[in-house]
Amino acid sequence: MLLLLEILASLSAVISIMIYGNKSWYAPLFGLCSQVVWVAWVYYQEVYSMFFLCLCMIIMHIRNFKNMGTIQKLKQIWSK
Numbered sequence: 001m002l003l004l005l006e007i008l009a010s011l012s013a014v015i016s017i018m019i020y021g022n023k024s025w026y027a028p029l030f031g032l033c034s035q036v037v038w039v040a041w042v043y044y045q046e047v048y049s050m051f052f053l054c055l056c057m058i059i060m061h062i063r064n065f066k067n068m069g070t071i072q073k074l075k076q077i078w079s080k
Contacts, residue, residue: 012037
């Protein structure tokens with residue numbers, strides 16, 4: 001289980017970097033989803049000092065909802 005979480009966390013981080021690098025509007029959404037894996041990994045590995053990093057990353061992804069136009073794009077999609 002722990003190995004699977006480690007692999008998923010690593011893959012989600014690499015994919016998140018690629019998506020943010022492409023400046024895609026859905027990067028913050030993917031980033032928030034990847035934080036679920038990271039928080040689970042931190043909890044099960046008992047590396048509690050990493051919770052601060054996870055919290056900072058969650059705040060950054062939420063901030064980027066506005067900066068990257070994610071909110072506007074989601075409104076367009078939902079209004080169809």
